[in-house]
Amino acid sequence: MTELRWTRNSTFHDGARNFRARGPGVYDVPEEAVEEYLDHRSGAWERPEETSDEEQSSDFPNDGADVDEDELAELLDGTIGEVENALETGEYDDILDEVETLEEDGEGRKGVFSAIDERREE
Structure with a gap:
C-alpha cells in the first residue's frame, strides 16, 4: 500500500x-x-x-469551481430524472464528488449514483 x-x-x-x-x-x-x-x-x-x-484548511477544495451547497441541495431535491438531466449538461462535472457526498448524506438514490458514475465515465 x-x-x-x-x-x-x-x-x-x-x-x-x-x-x-x-x-x-x-x-x-x-x-x-x-x-x-x-x-x-x-x-x-x-x-x-x-x-x-x-x-x-479550505472547505470543498474544487479546482476553482464554485460550490454552492444550497444550489446542490436544490438540485438533489429534484426527481432522479431531473438530476440526470442536470448532470448531463456537464455543469456539475468539476464537483461530482460533492454531489455524490450530498446524495449519500440525503436520500442515497441508486439512480442518482448511476448518473454520477456515467458522467465520470464520459
Missing part, C-alpha cells in the same frame, strides 16, 4: 477496487491504483509531502 492524501471534503469511491476515501486525509491506497488516482480529473489526490496544512 502507498499513502496518498485526498484533499476534498467529499467521498472518493473506487468500486472496482472496493476502496473509499471519506473526506480529507491520508489513505493507504492500492499500489496498482496510485498513478490512476494521482491522474484523477479532480486533482484531489496527491502525495502527502505535497500538501501544506494551510492548503488543507
